[in-house]
Amino acid sequence: MATPIEQRGYAHPEALVSTDWVEQHLNDPGVRLVESNEDTLLYSTGHIPGAVHVDWTSDLNDQLRRDYITREGFESLMSRIGATKDTTVVFYGDKNNWWACYAFWVFQLFGHTNARVMDGGRVAWQKENRALNRDVPSYPKTQYKASDRNDAPHRAYRDDVFAHLKKQGQLVDVRSPEEYAGTRMHMPDYPNEGALRGGHIPTAKSVPWAKAINPDDGTFKPAAELRKLYCDDNKLSPGKETIAYCRIGERSSHTWFALKYLLGFENVRNYDGSWTEWGNMVGVPIEK
């Protein structure tokens, strides 16, 4: 059984809630549970009672450009799920919360800081034999007014990565060791999504995302173990600017969350262009 969150030594323990906490707040009108999965059918097979579905492809991504929704799109989404600025949004999902952390990260682009991640995601909830149902909840629509999207604190574009490289900033490659080494162009058991070159961004440290979790239930490891992993073993400093990346930004959202909220890295951004952009660009430096 995982150590209680408040005893794990996290920098911002309030960003993570337990399955117990969620169970106790199932009927709390100030809390909105959001399920985000890789397989978009999964929500409909059964979800935490009262949870709404936010699909990373259709709800969070622009449907034309490779980008995220606009302020108007975010307002529409929040209004649809019945959230106000005071609503505590709690994310959870499959794949050990990859997409939950990704959705959480997109919400930060719009400044909805009243957000949490449920430790362990669907796996933990199901392993504890907690209830799921197929009832799709309906909440009264709100008139959510969002700020303009502000990517700068949380999101790195390719030009930011170039500038970061020049400054010898910290980079974390959270993909599998094989993808990092360039011997594999995609994560194990996944198809190649079109990167022409294998390898990693020069100077990036290889810290696969899964090292941050307990494999049995997907919960995050305590701060001391995370600190050893990122700071001691891989010489990453919480006070230095850091950029995390993976393939399209989903796994690195998970690491971004761990670095920023659990270890208190002061300036960490997610490069969502990730390897599907870097591995296709002409003339950029690559290491193997």
Place this chain on the structure above:
Amino acid sequence: MFQMFDPADRTGMLLSYADQFKEVPPSIATRPFPTSHQVPQCESDAYVWAQKMPDDTLKLYFAVENPSGVSAKALAAILDKTLSGQPASEIATVNCDIVEKIFRQNISMGKGMGLMSMVQAVSALAKAASKDKS
């Protein structure tokens, strides 16, 4: 027929198929399933078999080891219901485009490619069976 559904109906229909998914029976294969039957690059850890019937048709069987692989289960059920009982030569012509027609924009690029690999695996087994006249 799948194109005519609105998103909610499509989701309901796909779930209905996923609920009808039947795993490969022990008479055909047991765990650990041989990697020779594993669908490459499918993150749902899917397997496929094709059994040649006396009338020269094929019966398809599937396993989906990832419990969250709902889309893979739905596709497996659809492929079984529409292709099992057809001659191998006809099954061999099944086109990956059906994944886009069935799931539309409900899936990511990666998942779509994994599901297309399931269709390709079925086609490859059918091609092999149609060459095998024994």
